[in-house]
Amino acid sequence: MRARSTLICAMLLALSCVLFMTLGAKGNWDFVLWFRGRKLAALLIVGAAVSTATVLFQTISRNHILTPSIMGFDALYTLIVALVVFSIGAAGFNHLPSEFVFFAHISLLIGAALILFGTLIGQHRTDLMRMVLTGIIFGVLFRSLSSFIYRMIDPSEFATIQVNSYARFNYIDLNLLWISAGLTFVTLSLSWQMRRQLDVLGLGFEMATNLGEPVARRQKQALILVAILVAVSTALVGPVAFLGLLVVSIARLISPNETHAVLIPLSALIAGIVLVAGQTILERVLGLSTPLAVVIDFVGGFVFLTLLLRKGWI
Amino acid sequence: MDLISIENLSYEVAGARILSDISVTLPKGGVTALIGPNGAGKSSLFSHVARLLPLQTGRISVDDLAVKPSNRRALSRKLAILPQQVHFATRLTVRELIQFGRYPHCQGSLKADDYAMVDVALAAFELTPLADRFLDTLSGGQRHKAHVAMIYAQDTDYLLLDEPLNNLDIAASRTLMALLRRLADDEGKTVVIVLHDINFAAQYADHLVVLKSGRIEREGKPSDLVTEALLSEVYSTDAQVAMVGDTPFVVP
Numbered sequence: 165m166r167a168r169s170t171l172i173c174a175m176l177l178a179l180s181c182v183l184f185m186t187l188g189a190k191g192n193w194d195f196v197l198w199f200r201g202r203k204l205a206a207l208l209i210v211g212a213a214v215s216t217a218t219v220l221f222q223t224i225s226r227n228h229i230l231t232p233s234i235m236g237f238d239a240l241y242t243l244i245v246a247l248v249v250f251s252i253g254a255a256g257f258n259h260l261p262s263e264f265v266f267f268a269h270i271s272l273l274i275g276a277a278l279i280l281f282g283t284l285i286g287q288h289r290t291d292l293m294r295m296v297l298t299g300i301i302f303g304v305l306f307r308s309l310s311s312f313i314y315r316m317i318d319p320s321e322f323a324t325i326q327v328n329s330y331a332r333f334n335y336i337d338l339n340l341l342w343i344s345a346g347l348t349f350v351t352l353s354l355s356w357q358m359r360r361q362l363d364v365l366g367l368g369f370e371m372a373t374n375l376g377e378p379v380a381r382r383q384k385q386a387l388i389l390v391a392i393l394v395a396v397s398t399a400l401v402g403p404v405a406f407l408g409l410l411v412v413s414i415a416r417l418i419s420p421n422e423t424h425a426v427l428i429p430l431s432a433l434i435a436g437i438v439l440v441a442g443q444t445i446l447e448r449v450l451g452l453s454t455p456l457a458v459v460i461d462f463v464g465g466f467v468f469l470t471l472l473l474r475k476g477w478i
Numbered sequence: 479m480d481l482i483s484i485e486n487l488s489y490e491v492a493g494a495r496i497l498s499d500i501s502v503t504l505p506k507g508g509v510t511a512l513i514g515p516n517g518a519g520k521s522s523l524f525s526h527v528a529r530l531l532p533l534q535t536g537r538i539s540v541d542d543l544a545v546k547p548s549n550r551r552a553l554s555r556k557l558a559i560l561p562q563q564v565h566f567a568t569r570l571t572v573r574e575l576i577q578f579g580r581y582p583h584c585q586g587s588l589k590a591d592d593y594a595m596v597d598v599a600l601a602a603f604e605l606t607p608l609a610d611r612f613l614d615t616l617s618g619g620q621r622h623k624a625h626v627a628m629i630y631a632q633d634t635d636y637l638l639l640d641e642p643l644n645n646l647d648i649a650a651s652r653t654l655m656a657l658l659r660r661l662a663d664d665e666g667k668t669v670v671i672v673l674h675d676i677n678f679a680a681q682y683a684d685h686l687v688v689l690k691s692g693r694i695e696r697e698g699k700p701s702d703l704v705t706e707a708l709l710s711e712v713y714s715t716d717a718q719v720a721m722v723g724d725t726p727f728v729v730p
Contacts (some may be wrong), residue, residue: 226567360586366568367578370561373529374629375581376554378547421566 168455170417170426173433180441181208186449205441209348210397210404211411211435216355218408223362225285228416229471230295231408235281236302237273237394238403244272246313246325254321254344256409262339270347277391278384285383335349344396346447348373351392358386359424366422400406404457409442411435413467480635481506482527482670487536489522489692496522501537503688506635509669511661511679513687515713520672521562522600523689524640528559540636554582562640566613572624573609576600579631587681590675599631603657619650628655631662637661639671643678655682676728688712701726710721 184204189196218231232238248268257396284298314322355362361382365370372379397404413446415431416422442456482504489497497519504510512520512728525531529545538545540557556717558579566575576599579685580592588596600606603623613621622642629637637658643651659682673679679686680700688695688703696703704726709717718729 223567224566228567360581363568364578364581365587366566368565368567370528370530370559371564371566371578373550374554374559374561375578375632376551378550421574422570424572 169420172409172429173259173430173437177433177440180437180444184440184444185230188445190451202338202341203443204440205345206400207439208436210401211439212352213344213348213393213397214404214408215411215415215431215435216352216428217390217397218412219424219431220355220386220444221390222387222392222412223366223424225295226366226368227295228413229409229410229468230299231393231406232390232414233405233408234453234468235295235299236275236306237281237390238398238405239303239310240276240280241269241273241395241398242325242403243310243313244269244276246310246408248272249312249321249325250317254318254324257321257324263343264425266340266343266395269399270392273395274388274391277387279327282384282387285387285464296469340399344400347396349387351396355386355389355428358382358389359428362424363385379438402457404460406461406468407435407438407470410460410464410467413471482538482540482668484523484527484538485536487523487526487533487538489519489526489531493694497526500692500694501524502687502694502697504668504670505685506541506668506683507662507666509541509658509671509682510685510687512670512672512681512689513674513676513679513689514695517691518689519638519692520689522692524559524638524670525673527557527562528638528640530555530559530561530670548576551582554634554717556634557638558632559638559641560625560629560642562644563623570613571610572605572613572616572627573600575613575624576605576628576631579628580643593634595631599627602630603627619646619653620652622646622654623657626657634667635716636670639669641672641674642658643673651678658682676709677702679712680726680728 181204185197185200188198214233217237221231221232221235222228248265252260257328261466265333284295312327314325317325361377364377365379365382365386366374367375369379372382411434412427412431415427419426419430438460442459446454446456446459484503485501486493487497487500500523508509512523513519522531525543526533526538529547529550533545540553543549543552543556545553573596576596577588577592579599580588584592597606599610603626605620605624605627608616608620609625613624616624619673625640626639629639639658642654646654655678658669658671662669662684671683673683683700684701685697686700687697688708695712696708703726704719706717709715709719709728720727720729
């Protein structure tokens with residue numbers, strides 16, 4: 165029972181991947197596999213990163229409807245990118261090795277996330293409505309600050325920022341792909357090692373303390389992992405607001421229990437299916453008429469509203 | 479020295495003194511009840527022993543083991559706590575919840591003896607038929623029993639409960655208190671319990687600790703302590719105290 169839903173999802177994901185790689189392929193196979201393979205890798209990395217970040221965030225904030233993106237995490241990332249470009253200029257930005265820039269972004273995001281969200285999550289009696297409101301305000305604030313910066317910089321700098329600010333599944337930066345793959349792998353293994361501690365955190369501050377867990381420290385560790393995962397996925401494909409919520413909600417629906425040992429891999433598989441199958445359909449059937457992020461955000465937004473209105477789930 | 483000892487504990491929130499210079503030792507064995515009027519600091523005292531609040535001044539030790547963050551793992555095998563409000567973010571069955579009680583011993587990967595202990599806890603609290611039900615499908619009394627069964631599965635010498643009778647009807651309250659009584663009598667556990675209802679305290683506890691305005695007002699056996707004088711001095715109310723057998727009974 166426990167393995168069945170995971171197994172089915174794994175097979176569906178494998179099927180989506182095969183279809184994505186082969187459907188409508190013409191010409192030189194070497195080129196097709198290389199060209200599509202790197203997109204596929206990016207989609208899988210982003211799926212695993214976003215879903216795991218969401219699971220961790222929902223556990224440490226003890227609710228099932230908030231996600232890092234709803235709380236303004238990726239808006240914060242975009243703002244950090246804009247600030248960095250603004251302060252050193254596009255020329256300096258493009259001159260620096262992209263690995264260095266990427267790691268600078270990640271470190272800044274971790275620091276900002278700990279300051280902004282650490283205190284909010286650290287409170288023992290977390291008020292869901294206050295979290296939602298804070299998230300909305302943070303999101304608007306970060307986006308407004310970013311657009312304020314866009315207005316002050318020159319067009320070449322804006323072009324540099326723009327690449328980082330919109331969800332895009334069609335163009336993947338190859339340099340980033342390797343770093344992202346490595347970082348995601350490390351972060352996911354750390355999350356997997358934390359799975360039992362995360363189960364205990366889900367019991368709330370008092371019970372977790374009773375069972376001997378250092379709650380505040382674990383929350384900080386999880387928040388750092390979330391920041392890295394959000395940075396990776398945002399840098400690769402830009403912000404996707406409701407993907408995490410959508411896939412983790414589906415995972416909770418079909419998973420036999422809510423332990424992290426089941427939830428983390430299952431959400432990652434579902435995220436992979438949604439992204440790979442979605443991209444296949446959009447590219448091959450609908451001829452790229454709509455960006456994937458728009459469809460995901462539309463469906464995900466619908467799920468968010470449903471969850472918010474169905475009090476019993478919170 | 480086998481007991482919970484609290485020395486010079488003080489606690490302030492935003493300039494208001496909640497606990498002032500409390501020194502008390504809670505005996506090992508039996509049922510000890512903390513009672514006192516609203517706002518006397520019972521729950522604050524409980525939270526300090528339970529590590530839910532950081533110590534500002536003073537020290538607390540359980541069997542010579544100091545209550546401080548670096549001892550958290552050893553403490554979780556010695557002292558189990560049930561807070562007043564329990565809110566789980568995850569949907570759990572009764573069995574899954576009780577399995578969490580074994581976490582301090584196995585860090586989440588349960589072995590054969592952990593599963594055996596879970597079965598013992600299920601049986602002791604008559605929860606075996608409900609083992610695979612989800613907690614949110616149970617009645618308040620049953621859910622409460624499951625919570626207590628979880629801290630029982632933790633297999634500690636000390637059990638601390640903060641107002642466990644809140645929202646329970648008379649039958650569920652009596653069942654729970656009788657269970658705690660049995661744990662103390664038959665298994666040698668030390669039960670420390672914060673109680674609102676003096677009558678329950680008088681009926682089921684061996685030892686009472688009375689708090690008022692953040693100080694220990696008195697302590698002793700219920701039959702000596704629960705008097706009309708106590709009610710008028712500590713609770714400022716003129717209630718009548720009758721004797722039912724050997725047990726004092728406060729007429730509400």
